[in-house]
Every structure is written in C-alpha cells, then in structure tokens.
Amino acid sequence: MDEEQENVSTKVASIDPEKILSYIxxxxxxxxxxxxxxxxxxxxxxxxxxxEPADLLYIFRAVPSEITADFFDELSSDAKExxxxxxxxxxxxxxxxxxxxxxxxxxxxxxxxNLASRVLRAASKDMRKDINQLLQYAEGTAGSLMTTEYLEFxxxxxxxxxxxxxxxxxxxxxxxxxIFVRNAKREFVGTAGLDDLIFAKPDExxxxxxxxxxxxxxxxxxxxxxxxMFRRYDLNAMAVLNADSRLVGVITIDDVMDVIVEEQQExxxxxxxxSASDKPYMELSAWSNAKKCIPWLIALLILGTFTxxxxxxxxxxxxxxxxxxxxxxxxxxxxxxxxxxxQTTGLMIRGLAVDDxxxxxxxxxxxxxxxxxxxxxxxxxxxxxxxITMEQYTGIVNDAESFPGVNIWAGxxxxxxxxxxxxxxSALISITMGIAVLFSKVIGTLLPLGAAAIKKDPALLxxxxxxxxxxxxxxxxxxxxxxxFFPHFA
Amino acid sequence: MDEEQENVSTKVASIDPEKILSYIxxxxxxxxxxxxxxxxxxxxxxxxxxxEPADLLYIFRAVPSEITADFFDELSSDAKExxxxxxxxxxxxxxxxxxxxxxxxxxxxxxxxNLASRVLRAASKDMRKDINQLLQYAEGTAGSLMTTEYLEFxxxxxxxxxxxxxxxxxxxxxxxxxIFVRNAKREFVGTAGLDDLIFAKPDExxxxxxxxxxxxxxxxxxxxxxxxMFRRYDLNAMAVLNADSRLVGVITIDDVMDVIVEEQQExxxxxxxxSASDKPYMELSAWSNAKKCIPWLIALLILGTFTxxxxxxxxxxxxxxxxxxxxxxxxxxxxxxxxxxxQTTGLMIRGLAVDDxxxxxxxxxxxxxxxxxxxxxxxxxxxxxxxITMEQYTGIVNDAESFPGVNIWAGxxxxxxxxxxxxxxSALISITMGIAVLFSKVIGTLLPLGAAAIKKDPALLxxxxxxxxxxxxxxxxxxxxxxxFFPHFA
Numbered sequence: 001m002d003e004e005q006e007n008v009s010t011k012v013a014s015i016d017p018e019k020i021l022s023y024i025x026x027x028x029x030x031x032x033x034x035x036x037x038x039x040x041x042x043x044x045x046x047x048x049x050x051x052e053p054a055d056l057l058y059i060f061r062a063v064p065s066e067i068t069a070d071f072f073d074e075l076s077s078d079a080k081e082x083x084x085x086x087x088x089x090x091x092x093x094x095x096x097x098x099x100x101x102x103x104x105x106x107x108x109x110x111x112x113x114n115l116a117s118r119v120l121r122a123a124s125k126d127m128r129k130d131i132n133q134l135l136q137y138a139e140g141t142a143g144s145l146m147t148t149e150y151l152e153f154x155x156x157x158x159x160x161x162x163x164x165x166x167x168x169x170x171x172x173x174x175x176x177x178x179i180f181v182r183n184a185k186r187e188f189v190g191t192a193g194l195d196d197l198i199f200a201k202p203d204e205x206x207x208x209x210x211x212x213x214x215x216x217x218x219x220x221x222x223x224x225x226x227x228x229m230f231r232r233y234d235l236n237a238m239a240v241l242n243a244d245s246r247l248v249g250v251i252t253i254d255d256v257m258d259v260i261v262e263e264q265q266e267x268x269x270x271x272x273x274x275s276a277s278d279k280p281y282m283e284l285s286a287w288s289n290a291k292k293c294i295p296w297l298i299a300l301l302i303l304g305t306f307t308x309x310x311x312x313x314x315x316x317x318x319x320x321x322x323x324x325x326x327x328x329x330x331x332x333x334x335x336x337x338x339x340x341x342x343q344t345t346g347l348m349i350r351g352l353a354v355d356d357x358x359x360x361x362x363x364x365x366x367x368x369x370x371x372x373x374x375x376x377x378x379x380x381x382x383x384x385x386x387x388i389t390m391e392q393y394t395g396i397v398n399d400a401e402s403f404p405g406v407n408i409w410a411g412x413x414x415x416x417x418x419x420x421x422x423x424x425x426s427a428l429i430s431i432t433m434g435i436a437v438l439f440s441k442v443i444g445t446l447l448p449l450g451a452a453a454i455k456k457d458p459a460l461l462x463x464x465x466x467x468x469x470x471x472x473x474x475x476x477x478x479x480x481x482x483x484x485f486f487p488h489f490a
Numbered sequence: 491m492d493e494e495q496e497n498v499s500t501k502v503a504s505i506d507p508e509k510i511l512s513y514i515x516x517x518x519x520x521x522x523x524x525x526x527x528x529x530x531x532x533x534x535x536x537x538x539x540x541x542e543p544a545d546l547l548y549i550f551r552a553v554p555s556e557i558t559a560d561f562f563d564e565l566s567s568d569a570k571e572x573x574x575x576x577x578x579x580x581x582x583x584x585x586x587x588x589x590x591x592x593x594x595x596x597x598x599x600x601x602x603x604n605l606a607s608r609v610l611r612a613a614s615k616d617m618r619k620d621i622n623q624l625l626q627y628a629e630g631t632a633g634s635l636m637t638t639e640y641l642e643f644x645x646x647x648x649x650x651x652x653x654x655x656x657x658x659x660x661x662x663x664x665x666x667x668x669i670f671v672r673n674a675k676r677e678f679v680g681t682a683g684l685d686d687l688i689f690a691k692p693d694e695x696x697x698x699x700x701x702x703x704x705x706x707x708x709x710x711x712x713x714x715x716x717x718x719m720f721r722r723y724d725l726n727a728m729a730v731l732n733a734d735s736r737l738v739g740v741i742t743i744d745d746v747m748d749v750i751v752e753e754q755q756e757x758x759x760x761x762x763x764x765s766a767s768d769k770p771y772m773e774l775s776a777w778s779n780a781k782k783c784i785p786w787l788i789a790l791l792i793l794g795t796f797t798x799x800x801x802x803x804x805x806x807x808x809x810x811x812x813x814x815x816x817x818x819x820x821x822x823x824x825x826x827x828x829x830x831x832x833q834t835t836g837l838m839i840r841g842l843a844v845d846d847x848x849x850x851x852x853x854x855x856x857x858x859x860x861x862x863x864x865x866x867x868x869x870x871x872x873x874x875x876x877x878i879t880m881e882q883y884t885g886i887v888n889d890a891e892s893f894p895g896v897n898i899w900a901g902x903x904x905x906x907x908x909x910x911x912x913x914x915x916s917a918l919i920s921i922t923m924g925i926a927v928l929f930s931k932v933i934g935t936l937l938p939l940g941a942a943a944i945k946k947d948p949a950l951l952x953x954x955x956x957x958x959x960x961x962x963x964x965x966x967x968x969x970x971x972x973x974x975f976f977p978h979f980a
Contacts, residue, residue: 010719011731014704040703040723165687176685177667177726194684195666198657213530229500231751233530234744236726241501253743256752261721264754265840271761272836273829281841282854286861290869293833293862297870297927300829301877304822305886312818312887327817328802331824331961331979332794335739337762339790343783346762350755351771364772371776372783379780380787387791396795397802437787460953471821 015039017047024055029062036067036450045074053082060091069098076283084115084237092122100174101130102147102255108135141225143219145259146240146249147174155181155189155207159200166194175252178237181210188239188247190214216241219248223259232254245388267349270459273300295462303468310475319482319489326482328397329388329429330475336384337436337474340376341466344369344444349459352452360455366445380436389426428485434472435481443469503971505529507537514545519552525555533828535564541940543572551583557693559588565725566773582612590664591620592637592745598625633709635749636739637664645679645697646670649690656684666741668727671700676786678729678737680704706731709738718845720746752960757839760949763790775897786954793958800965809979811970816972818887819878819919820965827926827964830866834859834934842942849943856935863931871924878916918975925971926964933959 015035023031035044043307048056056079060068072080084092095106096119104123108116108131120128127458130148137143151173166176177198181190190210200209215229216239230253234291240249262278269276275292277284296337311330314320320327351357354400357365384438448458504608505525513521525534538546547568550558562570562585574582586609588595594613598606598621602871627633642662643652656666662750669687671680680700690699705719706729720728730739752768759766765782767774804810805817841847848854881887881978936953938948 010705010707010711010715011735012719013703036703038703040705040721127579128832160977163688165716166685177687180863195656198666198684199655213503213528215500215524215530217500225500229502231747232532236743245501253726253747257721257743257747260747260750261754261844261845264751264758265844268758268761268836268840269753271758274833274836280844281837281846282858284858286858286865289837289858292767293830294869297829297866298831298873301822301870301874303828304825305877305881307825308822308881309886311821312815315814315817324805325802327805328798331797331801331821332791334795334821335797335957335961336787336791338788340783342762342784343764345777346758347762347771350758354751354755354770356771368772368774368776368779372779375776375780376783376787379784379793383788384791387795391795392796396799447631467825471825 012040013038013369015043015047017051020044020047021051024051024058024062027058027062032059032062033067034451036063036071041071042070042074045076045079049076049079050456051079053086055304056083057086060087060095065094065098069095073099073103073107080107081111081115084111084118089122092118093283093401094126096122097124097127100147100149102134102145102149102174102195105131106132122309133268135441137219140240141219142217142221142223142240142251143249145223145226145255146219146251148181148249149174150237150247151176152180152182152247152249153206153212155183155205157206158202159197159209160202160205162206163197163202166197175237175250176270178250180239180247180250181206184245187245188216188241191237191239214239217251218242224263226251227256227259227263231260232355264353266457267353270457271346271349271463273463300467303464304471307471307475310472314479316480318487319479322489323425323482323486324396325425326428326478330478333429333433333478334471335469335473336380336433338439338467340373340380340437340489341440341444341470342463344373344441345448345459345462345466348445348448349462352448352458359449362446362449362453365449366442369441369445370438373438374456376441377434377437380437381430385426385430388429389422392422392425395474424485428481432474432478432481435477436470439473439477440466440470443473498800502530502533503528505533507541510534510537511541512542513546514548514552517548517552522549522552523557525641526561532564533562535561535566535569539566539569543576545913546573547576547821550577550585555584559585563589563593563597570597571601571605572704574601574608579612582608583614586612590639591617592624592635592636592664595621595624604643627709630713631709631737631743632707632713632730635713635716635745636741638708638739638836639663640670640674640727640737640740641666641668642737643696645695645700646693647696649687649694649696649699650692652696653687653692656687660919664665665727665740668740669696670729670737670740672737673695677735678706678731681727681729692714704729707741708732714753715748716733716741717749717753721750722845740744751965754843756947757843758947760947761836761839761953763787774831776969785863790954793876793954794961796958797961800962804965807969809969809974809976812971812979813915815887815915815967815977816968820968823923823964823968824961825917825927826870826923827930827960828957830863830870830927831934831960832953834931835938835952835956836950838935838938839952842948843936849939852936852939852943856932859931860928861933863928866931867924870927871920875916875920878919879912882912882915914975918971922964922968922971925967926960929967930956930960930965933963 020032020035023035048059060072060083071307072083075083076193087095104119104127108119112121120131123131133148134144134146149172151166153165162179166179177194179192179194180188181192183189190212192206192210196209215233215235217226217229217239226238229235236253239247240251242248268278273296275296277288277292315327347369351365444462444466447462451458451461510522510525513525540920550562550573562573565573577585594609594617598609601609610621611623623638624634624636639662641656643655652669655833656669667684669684670858671682673679680695681704682700686699687904705723707716707719708731716728719725726743729737730741732738734948756766763786765786767778767782801820810816829910841855934952934956937952941948941951
C-alpha cells in the first residue's frame with residue numbers, strides 16, 4: 001500500500017492494484033486484511049475491477065464476508081457478474097445475505113436473467129421477500145429508493161428496552177441513527193434520533209421523546225420530490241408509507257445524494273440537447289454515446305427546416321437583394337435572441353429544480369422576467385447600435401454594392417449619404433435585436449413553466465423548441481422592420 | 491393549524507400564516523408551542539417571514555430559546571435583520587448562544603456592519619472566537635463549510651467514559667453520530683459511529699473500535715472536492731484538518747447537499763451563458779437579474795463579429811452570389827455544428843463534475859468522442875442529404891435563379907440537369923455538415939478539458955468560445971467545400 005497521496009487537498013490512503021495482485025498471488029491473507037482495514041471499499045473496488053475472476057474470488061475467500069459484503073456492492077457490474085458465475089452456492093449465500101436488500105435488488109436489476117435468479121435463490125427467505133417487494137416499485141419512485149431494513153418500535157416502548165434491542169439486532173438495519181415510531185394502530189407517528197435515546201432517561205417512552213414534526217412520503221412519490229424534502233428539512237432518513245399510513249420502508253441520505261446528482265445531470269443533458277445516461281461516461285460505448293446524440297440532432301435539423309424556408313424567402317425578397325449586407329447580421333441576430341432565451345430557460349429550470357417557484361407562479365415570474373428583459377433589451381440594443389456602426393465604418397461588413405468604397409480606409413466616412421445610411425442600418429439591426437431579446441425572454445419563461453405545468457421535464461422540450469421558435473421569429477421581425485425602415489426598397 | 495395537505499405525494503403538517511398571526515394577537519402561547527411541536531421550522535419560518543418585527547418578536551418571547559434558535563436560523567435575511575434590531579441585548583445573547591457557531595458566522599456574513607458587531611458582542615467569548623475563526627476562511631473552502639462544534643476524544647478513552655461524556659455535553663455538538671478520534675500527539679486518527687459505541691463492550695477503547703479507513707480534508711480544500719468525497723465514500727461527516735494534521739472542524743452532510751446543488755446550479759448557469767446567483771430567484775431584483783445576463787450577451791455579440799465578417803465576405807463571393815440558395819442553409823449548418831459541440835461540452839462538464847474522468851484523461855476521452863463523432867457525423871449527414879434533397883424537390887428552398895421553376899409542382903423534377911444539380915447541392919451541404927459535426931465534437935471535448943486542466947470552470951469559458959469558433963469554422967468549411975463542388979463558379 002502506498003500512503004503517498006497524489007492530491008494534497010484531501011487525505012485518503014491510496015492503493016496500487018499491482019500490490020493487491022501480489023498479495024493475492026502470494027496468498028498473503030494478512031496483508032489483504034490490512035488493505036481492507038485502511039483503504040475505503042470503493043477505492044479497493046476500483047483498483048481490482050479488472051482483475052481475473054479467479055483473483056477476485058481469492059479476495060472473497062481470504063477476507064470474511066462481513067467485510068467483503070459492502071465491498072462487493074462497490075464493484076462494477078462486470079466484476080459482479082464474473083464473481084457470481086465463479087462463486088459456489090455457499091459463497092454466494094454468504095455474500096448476498098450479508099448485504100442490504102435494496103443493494104441486492106439493484107444488483108439483481110443489472111444482472112442477466114440466469115444470474116439474477118441464481119442470486120435470488122441464494123437469498124434467504126426473508127431477504128427474497130424484501131427483494132421481490134423492492135423490485136416491484138417503478139424506477140424513480142420512493143419505493144425504488146427505500147430500504148426495508150430499519151428500526152421500528154411502538155410509541156409505548158421504554159427507552160432502556162429500545163436501546164437493548166438495538167444493541168442485539170441493530171446491525172441489520174441500514175440506519176440506526178433514526179428510529180421510527182408507530183402507534184398501536186400500526187400507523188407511523190414520529191422519529192427519534194439515536195442521540196435522543198442516549199440523552200433520555202431510561203424509563204421514558206419513545207412517545208415522550210420522539211419528534212412529531214416529521215415529514216414522510218409514499219412509495220409512489222417521485223424521487224425528485226423526495227430529494228427536495230431531504231434538502232428542505234435537513235433529513236438524514238425519511239419514512240416511506242403505504243396508502244394506510246403504515247411504514248413500509250426508509251430512505252437514507254446517501255441514496256438521496258445520488259438522486260440529486262442524477263436529476264441535475266439529467267437537466268444538464270437535456271439542456272444540451274442530449275438524452276441522459278445512467279452509466280458513467282467511461283463505460284459508454286461509442287455507439288451508445290452516439291445514440292444519445294443522433295435523434296436530437298436530426299430532430300433539430302428537421303425543425304430547422306422552418307428557418308431555411310423563411311431565410312430563403314427573405315434573402316430573395318427585393319429588400320434584402322438590394323441590401324445584401326443585412327444578411328451578414330442574420331447569425332448575430334439569431335444568436336443573440338437564442339442566447340437571451342436560453343438564459344431565461346436556464347433560470348427557469350434552475351428555479352423549478354430547487355423549488356424557488358412552481359408553474360403556478362407563472363404570472364409573477366413572467367412579470368419579473370419581463371422587467372429585466374426590458375433593461376437587457378435596452379442596454380444590449382444600445383450597445384449593438386454603436387458596435388454595428390463601428391463594424392460598418394471599419395469595413396468589417398461592407399455595403400459595397402449600394403455604397404461603393406464605404407469603409408473607413410476609403411476616406412469617405414464623412415460622406416453624409418453614407419453616414420445616414422449607416423445609422424439607418426445600425427438602427428434597424430439593433431431595434432430588431434431588442435425586440436428579439438424581449439420576445440425570446442418571454443418565450444423562454446413560458447416554455448419551461450408550461451412543460452412543468454403539464455408535468456413534463458422543463459429542460460427536455462424547452463431548449464429545442466426555443467431555438468426553432470426564436471430563429472423563425474427573429475427572421476420575421478427582421479423582415480418586418482426592414483420593410484418599415486426601407487419602404488422604398490420593399 | 492391545517493393538517494390538510496395540498497400535495498398528496500408527501501406528508502407534512504402545513505401551517506397557515508393567518509392562524510399563527512391570530513395566536514400572536516391573542517397571545518396564545520400554548521397554541522404557538524403546539525405549532526413548533528408539529529410543524530418543521532422551515533415551514534413556520536416561510537409562513538412568518540413577512541410579519542411585522544413586533545409580531546416576530548412575540549414568537550421569540552413566547553417560545554423558549556432552545557426551540558427558537560434553530561427556527562431563527564431558517565428566517566430570511568430581512569426578518570433576521572428586523573429581529574436583531576428589535577431584540578434587547580439579553581434576548582440576543584440567548585438566541586445567539588443557542589445556535590451553532592457556523593450558522594451564526596453565516597448570519598454575520600449577511601448582516602450590515604453595525605448589526606454584525608451587535609451579534610458578535612452578544613456571542614459568548616468561546617463562540618466569538620469560533621465565529622472569528624470561521625469568518626477567516628475563504629468562501630468555497632472546507633474551512634468556510636465546517637462547524638467547530640463536534641465531539642473529539644483520545645484513542646485511549648474507554649467506551650463507557652465516552653458515552654457518559656456525550657450524555658453530559660453532546661447536545662452542543664452539531665453531529666453526535668460521528669465521534670472523532672485523536673492520538674496522544676493530537677493528530678486525527680479515525681472515527682467511531684455512535685452505533686459503534688452502543689454495540690461495543692464498555693471497557694473497549696475508542697482505538698479498538700474506531701474506523702481507520704477514513705477520509706479527511708484540509709481547511710483550504712475546495713468545497714466541490716469535499717462534496718465529491720461525501721458522495722464517493724457515503725459519508726455523514728468529515729474531519730477538516732490543519733497543516734499539522736490536527737482536527738480543527740467537521741463538515742456535516744446537510745451542508746454538503748447544499749454545496750452539491752449550488753455547484754450544479756453554477757454549471758447550469760454558465761452553460762446558458764449567465765453568471766450564477768447565490769440568491770433565490772424570487773429575491774433577485776429585475777436589475778440584478780439583468781446584470782447577470784448583459785455582460786454575456788454583449789461579449790457574445792462582440793465575438794459574433796467574426797461570424798459577421800466571414801459571412802459578409804462569403805455572401806458576396808462569386809460562388810454564393812451565383813447560388814444564393816446556399817445561403818438559406820447557413821443557419822441550419824451553424825445550428826447543427828453548434829448543437830453537436832454543445833452535446834459534447836455538456837458531456838464533458840457532467841463527466842468532470844462527477845469525476846468520471848479528469849483533464850489527464852484527455853486522450854482517452856478524445857478518442858472515445860472521436861469514434862462516436864464519426865458515427866454521428868455519418869448518420870446525421872446521410873439523413874441531411876435525403877432531407878435537403880426533399881427540401882429542394884418540394885420547393886421549401888427554391889433555387890429559382892439558376893434553375894427557374896425548380897420545384898416539384900412545376901413538373902420538371904425529372905429534368906436531368908436539375909436532378910444532378912439538386913444532388914450536388916445536397917451533397918455539398920451534408921458533407922459540410924458532417925465535417926462540422928466532427929470538428930465541433932473535437933473542439934467540444936478540448937475546450938472544457940483544457941479549462942479544467944488550467945483549473946478554470948469548464949462551463950464558464952467553453953460554451954461561448956465553442957459557439958464562436960464553430961460558427962466561423964462552419965462558414966469556412968462551407969466556402970471551401972462550395973469551391974470544390976462548383977469550381978467553375980468560384
């Protein structure tokens with residue numbers, strides 16, 4: 001083991017795969033045990049994921065199963081599969097029954113059918129019942145997140161009695177820090193922290209010391225909702241109830257952290273027009289990566305047809321044929337409109353994700369965005385006016401056809417005709433930009449809030465729709481404004 | 491209190507502000523106490539945030555400070571300010587010293603100077619020392635996240651002795667579930683769970699039962715790094731050390747959840763070309779919202795100058811003047827290139843955020859993305875070929891000038907000349923698109939990984955740079971390909 005750390009900002013005992021392999025080859029059981037004592041399971045798992053099944057198996061034979069059960073859970077799906085194939089029935093029974101039912105249920109979900117049924121056969125009767133129960137809940141619900149191993153006591157139980165029971169059987173529960181309390185009707189009524197028990201007098205009852213201001217959810221509650229409650233109420237564990245208000249499971253905070261990250265990664269994926277992946281990047285094949293990109297690119301390509309259609313007509317309109325320079329500003333106008341809308345869509349997606357507001361606040365939010373859109377449109381359009389004038393004077397764009405020799409080096413920038421014309425171009429483009437920004441912020445507010453109101457993922461639909469709507473809208477605004485500015489050309 | 495819940499998916503006792511106000515007006519102390527017993531603090535705080543200071547103050551006078559201390563911390567900054575102004579010195583002393591030093595430090599950070607110093611004067615000498623210590627750490631470091639109230643014992647302490655001490659003074663610690671263990675040299679050596687103590691024999695020492703495979707960080711460690719470790723190692727609390735490996739603070743999981751959300755919200759903001767906000771959306775004024783948008787829009791507008799410059803030249807080139815239809819596809823080409831790149835940038839930002847890979851894996855990641863980019867470019871370009879041919883046949887774009895009466899209704903779609911020309915256009919555009927997708931995926935990989943390598947936020951710079959680079963690159967590819975396809979027009 002190499003205690004040197006590569007990262008100075010954190011302190012973790014690191015481990016070299018070669019060293020572990022050499023312990024295995026030398027059958028050095030003692031050294032392996034020391035590794036498990038000093039190095040966290042996830043780090044050992046990452047070091048050995050690519051080992052041969054026989055080498056992996058040796059670890060499980062050399063180290064007691066109460067230590068390797070958690071370690072097993074951290075291995076990659078491939079390593080788990082290889083191990084399950086290689087283990088004897090007896091070994092499998094040991095390793096499976098040391099784990100928590102929800103972890104085994106997750107493993108079963110990932111395995112091919114023949115191995116899954118091997119795992120289920122290895123599970124004890126009680127655990128098999130729990131696993132089958134857990135496998136029934138739809139992905140993304142509280143039921144699929146919860147564990148069935150928790151501590152539940154009746155509210156009339158004495159503190160001393162509870163501590164004694166925890167001592168004798170607590171090790172099987174996934175969290176012993178929160179004790180769940182039910183009444184005589186088997187309804188969930190409150191929780192007590194392990195610390196509350198320690199601070200309490202031995203002859204107080206759970207009913208005396210429990211917290212009654214607890215929050216709970218149902219098996220069908222969306223996992224995103226669960227995550228929001230954990231954050232809002234600073235929970236460590238939450239009760240999951242069935243329709244009769246009876247406790248059927250418990251969600252612990254470590255699973256919720258993963259949900260928060262997963263949900264936000266999904267938002268991020270949709271915001272960049274991709275399908276989300278539940279696999280780590282490095283485990284994705286080139287083809288499965290491509291599959292998540294292609295449908296979106298093709299859908300956007302098809303939506304882009306509207307833009308092509310409109311631009312083709314505009315470009316050939318009399319006015320834009322006479323003023324071809326105006327075409328050069330089309331991407332800038334589209335980009336600015338699109339960017340302004342994307343900012344607002346992003347704000348909406350973030351606000352909805354952390355519950356700053358909901359779809360019902362649409363008017364309040366719209367008014368807020370409209371006010372700031374007015375400020376933004378005003379300032380950006382004013383800047384654009386100056387910048388576009390500069391672009392024309394310096395010849396970055398060159399209105400060579402209607403005004404030959406227009407650029408600054410040609411020495412005719414004080415030509416009054418040119419001066420007036422330049423200003424008119426700048427005004428046209430910057431006013432179009434201002435209107436596009438305003439419009440785009442309004443659409444950028446309405447699309448995600450609308451999606452949320454009909455219970456769709458606000459990030460999933462808003463972004464591609466916004467791009468298409470804004471591209472077409474910007475072009476139309478541009479055409480109408482150009483006709484207003486240059487009526488004699490139209 | 492109204493036990494009816496508006497949201498069927500979760501179960502929380504809800505509270506009506508009017509009811510609380512009526513209890514205050516009636517000076518019904520008992521009803522108020524019941525509210526605090528049944529309703530979570532954050533919900534009460536949200537109900538009363540807008541009350542008059544005198545009404546708020548009554549709550550603090552009616553309800554004991556050990557209950558209201560946590561409630562105070564959940565109030566909005568405005569409510570806190572009003573209360574601190576209205577409270578007597580004695581009341582302030584009580585409420586401040588019931589809180590945790592890190593929460594008070596956060597409050598002090600938000601208050602105007604005169605109120606901040608009032609709070610510091612109210613704090614006990616020990617707490618003042620802790621607060622001043624905490625205020626020294628830079629925002630975003632482990633030091634600024636940590637609490638100074640935790641349980642630390644020497645490794646030779648007997649379990650029975652430790653439990654006894656926790657019972658007598660544990661209430662002051664922010665987490666009693668994790669006990670931190672030091673050796674005789676005052677170095678941090680491990681942790682023990684409260685459950686480990688309960689399961690242990692009374693005469694075992696902490697050294698016998700503690701976990702030695704623990705991870706820790708330093709006061710200067712970045713909070714994003716801390717959050718990653720909590721997730722990776724499923725921690726509930728983590729030790730923060732000074733340069734001498736001595737424990738100086740502890741970070742608890744509830745603070746880490748907020749960091750995870752904060753960091754991901756920041757990524758999301760930068761991905762939509764905005765500055766991140768640390769205030770909830772509803773508390774932002776129109777002007778402060780606008781300020782977060784405007785600099786980005788203007789920067790992108792300036793960067794867009796390159797696009798305008800290139801497009802202006804291309805559009806007036808001989809070849810595009812002869813084939814004006816090709817201009818109509820410029821937005822589609824730019825959008826597809828931009829979208830393909832944004833997908834990859836998004837993937838990189840997500841992968842970096844959850845540590846799927848780091849900047850050092852650039853070659854492996856680049857190769858992976860290149861392989862899937864080849865697949866994507868091939869499929870998208872093939873589809874584009876068919877789609878663009880269709881667009882021409884149906885007259886969505888209309889090459890009226892070079893080939894009069896080109897569209898399907900004009901009945902000349904079998905004209906061989908037109909057929910060949912149409913195919914040639916489609917080939918030109920789809921091949922340009924394929925190359926743009928490939929190029930954009932490569933740039934989309936390199937920009938965020940490059941930013942991460944120089945320790946910059948990968949989302950901050952990548953997105954605007956990518957848009958500009960891709961717009962200009964796509965136009966250049968288009969021009970070169972057009973010259974290759976129509977050499978006689980060039």
